[in-house]
Amino acid sequence: MTAQLAHEERRTLLGPVTVDDWLAADAPADGSRLELILGYFAMSPPPTGFHQDVTAELTGLLRAALRAAGRSDLRGLPGVGVRISTPLRIALIPDLVVVNVGVRRATFEADNLLLAVEVWSPGNRRAERETKIGAYAQAGVPFLWLVETPLGEPVKFRGYRLEGVEYVLKVQAEAGETVTAPGPVPVKIDTSELG
Secondary structure: OHHHHHHHHHOOOOOOOOOHHHHOOOOOOOOOEEEEEEEEEEEEEEOHHHHHHHHHHHHHHHHHOOOOOOOOEEEEEEEEEEEOOOOOOEEEEEEEEOOOOOOOOOOOEEHHHEEEEEEEEOOOOHHHHHHHHHHHHHOOOOOOEEEEEEOOOOOEEEEEEEEEEEEEEEEEEEEEOOEOOOOOOOOEEEEEHHH
């Protein structure tokens, strides 16, 4: 994914918007998420109730696992801004992250992330997904969870670990299966509880 992102950067000019512009932008009043992808603002509509329910369940599981492991140095946070790459002009709002710094800040650096979680809805386009995954890999985020929430189908979970410059799939599951997800601490996830 990283090579693809670098190739995409050479092929297209970066947009005019910088990470500093993103930081200075007002948050949308309607709860939409304003992200920065390759120098262009990308706005997604407010998350659905189902999306937020899945995110809340994962947040609870992750926080409980961090407490059980005695990792008071790490925090699980939903929906925070992360400055992924200043040169590539990428700033994202993952659905959930684990950070290794204090939480009293407006945004986080990619170096602060140990885990990024994206809950994909049917409206997330393939190019957006690939760009985000590639950006997390290039930024060196060690763990990535991807959760698919297709309409009328079971929730699908995939857990990855960064090996070199690419994510390698470590676990995958659909509704009804329980897996131990990779991360800074192991997290047991019963996918039947996610939808």
